[in-house]
Amino acid sequence: MSPKQKSLRSKSMAEASEEDRIDVLPDALLQHILSFLPAEDAVKTCVLSRRWRHLWKLTPILCITNTERWRSPKDFIKLVNHLVLFRGSSPLHKFEIKINSCAHWMIMSGDSNPFHCAIMWVMYALMCQVQVLTIKNVHAYIEMDDGFSLVSRHLTELNLSGLDFRKFVLNFSSCPALEYIYFSASCCFNSVEKILSQSVKYLTFDFPEFSEHHRTHIYAPNLITLRLDDCWGRVPFLESMPSLIAAFVRPHRDSDDLCSNTYSGNCEDEYCRGCYGMVDNAGNDSAKCVLLGGLSEAKKLELIVGPEMRIFRSDLRWCPLFSKLKSLLLNEWCVANNFWALACILEHSPVLLKLTLQISKETKPMIGAIENYSALVKPAAISKHLKVVKVHCKEVDEGVCETVKFLSTLDVVVLIRRMDRSTNLFSFEEGNSSSSHDEGSSR
Structure with missing residues (x-):
């Protein structure tokens, strides 16, 4: 073969290699x-x-996410059914299904509940030993009845949104490897009396809807992290969580644990729906340590609530000992009635190292008129490790000044940090500090 022929052959092979590189x-x-x-x-x-x-x-990943691309839901359902039929049972790491419009599905497919299609595909994913299961529903709820029972030795993560659970007990005990559960984007638990998982370690509720008539109990003894954000209805009852490290709790400002009569935690009005409007099935006052008892083993807590929400202040009447708590973030609910709530928490947190208070303009009327500082409720003792308290605010007003005066009586350094007006004060990760600047400090 001549040099010219070799050169042409090499060039041809290189071009072919580039064309078929994949x-x-x-x-x-x-x-x-x-x-x-x-x-x-x-x-x-x-x-x-x-x-x-x-x-x-x-x-290893199967994502069914483009339902809006199909004019006919029947055609889409047919496609997915054929897809899972011909795919076989090869193992899956992740299965995700996203339903963009339940109303569209119901009208076009003639099915009164798209649950029947979704649950078949979920069962297929479990058969393929899926580890991460995601069901995303946009707009209307999908009603999940008794057919929604997950049994898997392989499932480790569950992401659910837009689902209405019609079960009295939501039990995940048949998934012993399940460690992550995310209820996001408006899941409804109106019918659920108990959520149970022995294995879950990370549990998140974003904008959930609970019942206004009963309090859902959450049993997760091995939980490490809890996020309960913007919940409607009655705040759920947290059972013992001895492994808990961090928790963020922020009930919605219009939830049913609301009392507009007082900031003390119980207005003593038998007709107040927030204070006396709900008794548990055993006939006991279910307000007794609804949240704080389950959170008492945590090392880090962020407890955020509107000024008229009574749940934390009511819990403090049976305040547990926060024996491991080192980092605590509270908003203005803790300064009500001459700071008795804040004093109670400090007195029951013997190893507290870091305290952050995020104060809004609603603080002053909660504190009330203080004629002399002998009227303030002071803790008998506070953690010897607590040396500095940070006060975050958008404006240094009279309520902030009163708060600083009270903290100064505890022999701690008070550092005021004024936040930018566009900054959201509350964050589980506290990632907003870069947009703030120090105003000053006092003792």
């Missing part, structure tokens, strides 16, 4: 690439060549 990749890598595509797009690659015919079946 085909030289191993199957496992190609399957990984396909896993980033929506399921219907991954299936289309089967027409590329004989080699690609079955690659999509072995992808």
